Amino acid sequence: MNDSDLRDWLILIRAPGQGARRIREGLVLRGGVGGYMAWLRSHGERLPAETRAWLAAPDEAALARDTAWLQGANHRLLLCTDEDYPPQLEAIADAPAALFVAGDAALLLRPQVGIVGARKAQAPALATTRRFAAELAAGGLLVTSGLADGVDGVAHAGALDAGEPTVAVIGTGPDLVYPSKHRALAHRIAEQGAIVSEFAPGTPSCAQNFPMRNRIIAGLSLGVLVVEAGLRSGSLITARYAGEQGREVFALPGSIHNPLAEGCHALIAEGAQLVQRSDEILAALGPAAVELGAELRARLAGPGPAVPVAKRPAGPFDWRQDDEYRRLIDAMGYDPVLLDALVGGTGLAPGALSSMLLMLELEGEVAVLPGNRYQRVVR
Incomplete structure (x- = not known):
């Protein structure tokens, strides 16, 4: 990647x-980052004011900080257009466009199991977490978690103490550690595994970042184990993401009290x-791990796509030449309409419709309205 593309x-x-x-x-x-940036700059009237302002005058100090971080040893910006972008993560509906990685980015290609749970987990649950993490790591699954206090931190430490790498997906910039008590643990992970963040350097901890982090933990993993969690736990968000993404969800039973x-x-x-035992998870995820290995071998044996795959017609984009796009436009009519109504009116899947609507929005053919509504633009 040249300097111009990196800046873009x-x-x-x-x-x-x-x-x-x-x-x-x-x-x-x-057709790539350069083409997209050129389009954004030439269609500023279609962008929100804050987006226009940023593109016209980005914070050069922030960009310099990003560049300086990437120049560090074993630091990388892993792009969704890279051949070694994890295929299991690429398969989710809202996959990250890029990841900042400190450590060995190749580990993200390995079959992974997410281990999550309560920050204030009790001692027996933490001991079980440590044992499961060590056994799952020894059994060939890379342990992935969120570096949080409690179950997350113990899962990472259990894998490392067993002599195996681990991946931490964090909710801050890659240069920050939250909670700060895990600074030494984060150093071990970066040295022996990988720390992964969707957020640019300097991004502080804030509440909305952690559900975004949780979808990545679930997306990287073939399955997610919840060790201990209350009914309002963020771990249940990770489990929900895993279920929605078609991944296995495992849970340890506990006392009714x-x-x-x-x-x-x-x-x-x-x-x-x-x-109740780690070998149950190994047995359940074994076939998926074999399938992932075969997919990786097939991908790395060929040239791979230059840009991520999405629903679009072949050749230059012109919705008028595509039957599904025309069906979508016809179903919209001229009044605001909800996505659910478009699903019923077109027979298309929600994920495909979302992609198509975004492309039509970028073309100026569709406007997005409050309340997850869409309306055709009349010229």
Whole structure:
């Protein structure tokens, strides 16, 4: 990647009003980062004011900080257009456009199991977490978690103490450690595994970042184990993401008198697999791990796509030449319409419709309205 492309990527990552899905679709529609940035700059009237302002005058100090971090040893910006972008993460609906990685980015290609749980987990649950992490790591699954206090931190330490690498997906910039008590642990992970962040250097800890982090933990993993969690635990968000992404969800049962077992019991009632031994997880995820290995071998044996795959017609984009796009436009009519109504009116899947609507929005054919409504633009 040349310096110009890197600068464009860093500007896009920090641009307000963009986000992972919009960037990925823009790359597909415009043939790469240079083409997408050129389109954004030439169609400023279609962008929110804050996006226009950022593109016209990005924070050079912030971009310099990003560049300086990337120059550090074993630091990388892993792009969704790179051949070694993890295929299991690429498969989710809202995959990150780019990841800042400290450590060995190749580890993200390995079959992974997410281990999450309560920050204030009790001592028996923490001991179980450590044992499961060590056994799963020894069994060939890379342990992935969120570096949080409690179960997350112990899962990372359990894998490392067993002589195996681990991946931490964090909710801050890659240059920050939260909680600060895990600074030494984060150093070990970066040395022996990988620290991964969707957020640019300097991004502080804030509440909305952690659900975004959780979708990445679930997306990287073939399955997620919830060790101990209350009914309002963020671990249940990770489990929900895993279920929505078609991944296995495992839960450890606990005492009916323990409030931190209620989340696990709720997951089991909803269909999560109750597990008591690590070999149950290894057996359940074995076929998926083999399938992932075959997919990686096939991908790395060929040239690979230059840009991420998405729903679009072959050749230059012209919705008028595509039957599905015309069907979508016809179904919209001229009044605001909800996505659910378009699903019923077109027979298309919600994920495909979302991609198509974004492309039409970028073309200026569709406007997005409050309340997740869409309206055709009349010229």
